[in-house]
Amino acid sequence: MQSKTLSFLALLVGAAFFISSVYFGGAALRHWRIDNTEDRLYTLAQGTRNILGRINEPIVLRLFYSRELAPEVGIEDFGRRVEELLAEFEDAADGNIVLQIIDPEPYSKEEELAASLGIRGTMLNAKGDLLFFGLAATNSVDEVATIGDLDPSQESFLEYELAKLIIKLSVAEPPKVAVFSSLPLQGGQGANPFGPPEPAWRIVAELAQTFEVEFLPAERTEPLDALEFDAVLVVHPKGMPETTRYAIDQYALAGGKVCVLVDPHCVFELPPPQARPPIDASSELPELLHAWGVDVEPGVVVGDLKLGHLIPFRNQALPFPLWTDLNTGVDAGVLAEDDVVTSSMRLVSMLAPGSLRVAEEATTTFTPLIRTTPGGRGMDVEQLQRSPESIIALAPTLVAQFLEHAEGTIEFSGVPEEGASITLSDGVRAPVTFEFSTDPEVAEGNEVVLLQPNATAADVAQALRIQILIKGLTVTDTDGLDLEAAHSGAKVLLTTREAGPHGEVEIRQFGDLSAAVDGMAIRGLRRNLAARVRGPIKTSFPGGAPERWEGDDEHLGESTTDFNGIVIADVDFLHDNLCWRGASPLNDNPSVLINALENLCGSNDLLSLRSRGIERRLFTKKEELDQEARKRFQAKGDDLAKKQQKLEGEIRELMQGADESGVVYTSSQQIQKINDKTQELAETRSALGRVKGDLKREIDDLGDTLFLRNLLLPPGLVLLLGMLYGLHCVTRRKAK
Amino acid sequence: MSAFAETLQRSTYRSQWFRIFKRELRGYFTTPVAYVFLVIYLLVQAGFTWGIGRLYEQSNATLYPFFNYHPWFLLFLMPGLGMRLWAEERRSGTIELLLTLPIRAGSAVCGKFLAAWTFFGIALLLTMGEWYTVAWLGGPDHGVILVGYLGTFLMAGAYLAISSCASALSKNQVIGLVLGVVVCFSFMLADIPMMVSAVDALGVDALTEAFLQMSFRTHYDNLLRGVIEARDLVFFGTLIGAALYINTALVQLKKAS
Numbered sequence: 001m002q003s004k005t006l007s008f009l010a011l012l013v014g015a016a017f018f019i020s021s022v023y024f025g026g027a028a029l030r031h032w033r034i035d036n037t038e039d040r041l042y043t044l045a046q047g048t049r050n051i052l053g054r055i056n057e058p059i060v061l062r063l064f065y066s067r068e069l070a071p072e073v074g075i076e077d078f079g080r081r082v083e084e085l086l087a088e089f090e091d092a093a094d095g096n097i098v099l100q101i102i103d104p105e106p107y108s109k110e111e112e113l114a115a116s117l118g119i120r121g122t123m124l125n126a127k128g129d130l131l132f133f134g135l136a137a138t139n140s141v142d143e144v145a146t147i148g149d150l151d152p153s154q155e156s157f158l159e160y161e162l163a164k165l166i167i168k169l170s171v172a173e174p175p176k177v178a179v180f181s182s183l184p185l186q187g188g189q190g191a192n193p194f195g196p197p198e199p200a201w202r203i204v205a206e207l208a209q210t211f212e213v214e215f216l217p218a219e220r221t222e223p224l225d226a227l228e229f230d231a232v233l234v235v236h237p238k239g240m241p242e243t244t245r246y247a248i249d250q251y252a253l254a255g256g257k258v259c260v261l262v263d264p265h266c267v268f269e270l271p272p273p274q275a276r277p278p279i280d281a282s283s284e285l286p287e288l289l290h291a292w293g294v295d296v297e298p299g300v301v302v303g304d305l306k307l308g309h310l311i312p313f314r315n316q317a318l319p320f321p322l323w324t325d326l327n328t329g330v331d332a333g334v335l336a337e338d339d340v341v342t343s344s345m346r347l348v349s350m351l352a353p354g355s356l357r358v359a360e361e362a363t364t365t366f367t368p369l370i371r372t373t374p375g376g377r378g379m380d381v382e383q384l385q386r387s388p389e390s391i392i393a394l395a396p397t398l399v400a401q402f403l404e405h406a407e408g409t410i411e412f413s414g415v416p417e418e419g420a421s422i423t424l425s426d427g428v429r430a431p432v433t434f435e436f437s438t439d440p441e442v443a444e445g446n447e448v449v450l451l452q453p454n455a456t457a458a459d460v461a462q463a464l465r466i467q468i469l470i471k472g473l474t475v476t477d478t479d480g481l482d483l484e485a486a487h488s489g490a491k492v493l494l495t496t497r498e499a500g501p502h503g504e505v506e507i508r509q510f511g512d513l514s515a516a517v518d519g520m521a522i523r524g525l526r527r528n529l530a531a532r533v534r535g536p537i538k539t540s541f542p543g544g545a546p547e548r549w550e551g552d553d554e555h556l557g558e559s560t561t562d563f564n565g566i567v568i569a570d571v572d573f574l575h576d577n578l579c580w581r582g583a584s585p586l587n588d589n590p591s592v593l594i595n596a597l598e599n600l601c602g603s604n605d606l607l608s609l610r611s612r613g614i615e616r617r618l619f620t621k622k623e624e625l626d627q628e629a630r631k632r633f634q635a636k637g638d639d640l641a642k643k644q645q646k647l648e649g650e651i652r653e654l655m656q657g658a659d660e661s662g663v664v665y666t667s668s669q670q671i672q673k674i675n676d677k678t679q680e681l682a683e684t685r686s687a688l689g690r691v692k693g694d695l696k697r698e699i700d701d702l703g704d705t706l707f708l709r710n711l712l713l714p715p716g717l718v719l720l721l722g723m724l725y726g727l728h729c730v731t732r733r734k735a736k
Numbered sequence: 737m738s739a740f741a742e743t744l745q746r747s748t749y750r751s752q753w754f755r756i757f758k759r760e761l762r763g764y765f766t767t768p769v770a771y772v773f774l775v776i777y778l779l780v781q782a783g784f785t786w787g788i789g790r791l792y793e794q795s796n797a798t799l800y801p802f803f804n805y806h807p808w809f810l811l812f813l814m815p816g817l818g819m820r821l822w823a824e825e826r827r828s829g830t831i832e833l834l835l836t837l838p839i840r841a842g843s844a845v846c847g848k849f850l851a852a853w854t855f856f857g858i859a860l861l862l863t864m865g866e867w868y869t870v871a872w873l874g875g876p877d878h879g880v881i882l883v884g885y886l887g888t889f890l891m892a893g894a895y896l897a898i899s900s901c902a903s904a905l906s907k908n909q910v911i912g913l914v915l916g917v918v919v920c921f922s923f924m925l926a927d928i929p930m931m932v933s934a935v936d937a938l939g940v941d942a943l944t945e946a947f948l949q950m951s952f953r954t955h956y957d958n959l960l961r962g963v964i965e966a967r968d969l970v971f972f973g974t975l976i977g978a979a980l981y982i983n984t985a986l987v988q989l990k991k992a993s
Contacts, residue, residue, distance in 0.1 A: 006985065006989055007982075007985060007986055007989055009985075010981070010982050010985030010986070011982055013981070014978035014979065014981045014982040014985075015978065017974065017977070017978050017981070018974050018975055018977075018978035021970060021974040022949060022950070022967075022970060022971050022974060022975075023946075023949075025966075025967075025970040025974070026949070026966070026967030026970050026971065027967075029966030029967060029970060032965070032966035033963055033964060033965040033966065034963070034964040035962070035963050036879035036880065036882065036883045036962045036963065036964060037877055037879055037880055037961070037962040037963070038877045038878070038879055038880075039877075041961075041962075042961065042962075042963045617796060617797035617798065617874060617875060617876055617877065618795050618796065618797055618874055619792075619795045619796070619797055619870075619873040619874035620797075620873075620874045620875065621872060621873045621874055622792075622795060622873055622874070623795075702792075703786075703792035703793065706786075706792060706869055706873075707782070707786040707787075707792065709865070709869075710782045710785070710786065710865050710866055710869060711779060711782040711783065711786070713865060714778040714782075714862045714863065714865055715774070715775040715778045715779055717862070718771060718774045718775055718778065718862065719771065719775065722765075722768075722771040725765060729766070
């Protein structure tokens with residue numbers, strides 16, 4: 001009896017020890033943790049901690065999250081991550097953040113609350129399930145800031161977005177931006193003194209939604225107070241007075257943030273062509289930008305044939321290289337994916353932008369935000385300025401120029417052999433193999449273009465364009481350098497002349513363009529159209545304040561904290577015509593400026609919150625093998641598919657003698673032939689099916705092999721070692 | 737046995753547990769039972785990882801499918817390993833001998849437990865092939881996997897400590913096994929959505945939170961993220977400590993009676 005009591009007592013003591021230590025020990029050591037993930041996914045950045053530490057009034061964060069529905073759309077992992085991150089925010093804010101996680105039931109008070117805070121559910125299915133996944137933050141004066149729809153693809157910016165939300169609520173006033181502009185952004189008389197007054201640019205109203213915008217007169221003789229203005233925006237600076245430049249210089253050195261928009265050729269500044277006095281439509285700010293580590297290539301506008309906006313020209317859609325549609329769908333590298341300013345953008349349109357370069361001896365880091373494709377190139381801006389016509393009328397000339405300079409010459413010598421190698425001259429690093437098909441059937445049915453020996457790349461591109469137009473591909477594929485289209489099988493007839501035994505003969509062969517175009521595309525460098533600079537800077541006024549300067553602040557020679565700025569080499573992109581059609585936005589253009597200013601106006605803590613590298617880790621090996629196998633089977637499959645097509649054609653021909661009722665009058669010989677062909681066709685089809693099956697099987701086989709290895713090898717090893725040990729024991733015992 | 741008894745008598749209290757540990761650990765490899773356990777464990781984990789977890793098809797470079805099922809099949813395997821720790825000694829009567837020796841019951845309990853835990857650690861090491869495979873297939877986050885292994889080892893330790901305790905209650909190994917599974921399972925209840933919603937329905941948030949805090953799964957999942965948190969270490973550590981304390985009390989009672 002006593003032993004039972006004792007064991008019961010032991011159980012009680014043990015359980016009490018366990019439960020109390022789990023509760024009290026766990027709670028006391030709540031902040032003790034080691035984040036062992038490679039990207040420190042579960043550790044708040046120092047910038048976030050600083051921001052949270054400065055909150056001085058309670059903020060309520062309400063996460064509306066239909067947790068049970070999350071698996072249906074595959075966001076449960078992201079959902080967990082959001083919950084955890086919010087919990088971290090709550091912890092780090094030291095009681096100033098109250099977190100509520102709410103799963104709104106249909107027709108409940110919570111659902112009403114969500115709606116009143118501007119968070120709506122998404123209809124998931126026919127049952128009418130509503131998925132809520134949004135965040136609303138309110139402060140003590142009931143100001144609300146929301147993220148209506150948390151997006152898993154933006155996971156790496158989650159911390160930044162949340163921190164921004166907190167700042168929005170904990171800072172009472174909207175950020176204040178000072179604007180220096182040579183353009184009538186607010187409306188008024190344009191460059192043509194005789195024309196009607198122009199309306200205000202819509203971007204100004206857009207900016208006013210987020211910022212307090214103050215337009216300053218061109219001449220400023222007093223310092224800009226870094227405490228008064230959160231950022232300075234300079235638009236199209238033309239002959240900016242020295243004192244204004246000095247004010248901006250000192251403002252930047254004192255830690256102020258500056259966004260500069262310069263343009264070698266501002267199309268919308270020009271008056272209409274008929275009433276045009278020749279005016280200089282360029283702007284620059286060389287000394288200041290140089291001091292910040294950025295040079296604008298003087299007198300150069302940048303174009304990109306691949307990104308050219310399609311304009312109608314003589315019943316054709318012509319890509320206009322100077323009107324660049326920076327589309328991440330065409331080239332993922334044009335808008336920086338890893339910077340918060342551009343990461344969520346898909347399309348930005350610019351008109352005759354300039355080219356930015358890192359200045360020599362720059363002390364700042366230069367991060368490109370917007371770039372052309374490697375095919376982008378600069379051209380002399382004078383050509384545009386000289387032209388009496390509108391820039392669009394220049395399109396055909398410009399396209400021709402771009403094609404001409406596009407990329408070197410393709411040189412053929414003699415008759416190209418099957419598999420001959422052709423080197424694109426003029427700077428192409430890797431010689432490309434130019435494979436020729438000698439099979440006349442390949443060219444059958446393809447419209448062909450004659451291409452002479454020593455054809456230039458422009459000829460090739462032009463030929464390709466015609467090919468694609470004939471083939472009726474979509475308009476976006478008419479871009480002459482589109483590789484995808486080139487791979488779709490455009491052929492070019494190459495003709496050469498050679499001395500034969502009976503005099504000169506012409507030899508025609510069909511060549512595949514894809515290799516040539518591949519070679520062209522690898523050439524060239526991306527041109528920078530917008531960039532972020534950050535780092536220590538020096539003054540561009542080493543001699544101190546200029547004359548007429550009225551401020552009596554001490555002259556700053558060097559920056560006290562890191563300078564933060566964004567430079568964009570275009571102004572046209574903000575014009576209504578390039579941003580909106582009617583009320584609907586055409587692209588992400590307005591966001592470029594709004595994001596840039598929002599980002600700059602944020603504290604340095606917020607700026608430090610770079611994107612956190614969260615990516616889904618995949619089996620790269622499997623994908624490699626997958627591609628390799630696909631390539632291998634492709635060739636085989638292509639042959640078979642061709643054979644199938646040919647047989648189908650032959651059978652159709654044999655059957656063509658059918659009368660109206662579909663009865664075919666044929667000889668028994670013909671019937672035999674049709675039967676044979678049909679038989680062969682069936683075999684080809686099943687062979688094709690087998691090839692497809694093989695492809696899948698090969699990939700599955702690897703999985704099976706790996707599984708079997710992991711299933712059998714370790715136990716096999718254990719058994720082997722066990723037997724060896726057993727044997728060892730037996731022999732030892734015998735020896736004894 | 738007598739030689740071992742003499743050695744034990746001569747050793748200090750501190751090294752007693754270590755000698756028992758060594759004897760027990762060596763004992764595992766001289767019986768076929770251990771090999772059977774290893775083979776079963778290795779087959780089962782590969783089956784769950786590749787068959788049910790679909791590691792290959794999911795294409796994610798993580799070992800999550802491997803870790804994810806461990807709480808469930810270890811629920812049976814660890815009591816299987818722990819059931820013989822004391823029941824065997826009691827059935828064969830060797831416990832009398834062990835306890836007549838001038839050693840602390842605590843040393844015996846710790847020695848036996850640590851030997852079994854180390855044995856499982858060896859089994860776990862034999863699954864490194866999975867890690868290698870995933871590393872070969874793609875670039876996993878090795879830090880996360882390392883913490884995952886640590887979590888699995890800790891959870892197995894907790895299962896084992898409970899099983900060892902259950903084993904000390906009865907001469908019959910089967911009873912020890914069933915008891916061990918039942919107690920371990922009760923710590924897994926919070927992983928069953930039905931149970932959570934039942935507790936949640938009571939409407940006391942603190943109770944739901946407490947219920948979740950008692951769950952193996954909650955703490956194990958925390959570790960699987962790749963973050964080592966004090967509260968998870970405290971949970972598994974004190975659970976092992978408490979179970980071993982009760983275990984010692986039970987053995988001492990046996991000695992006294």
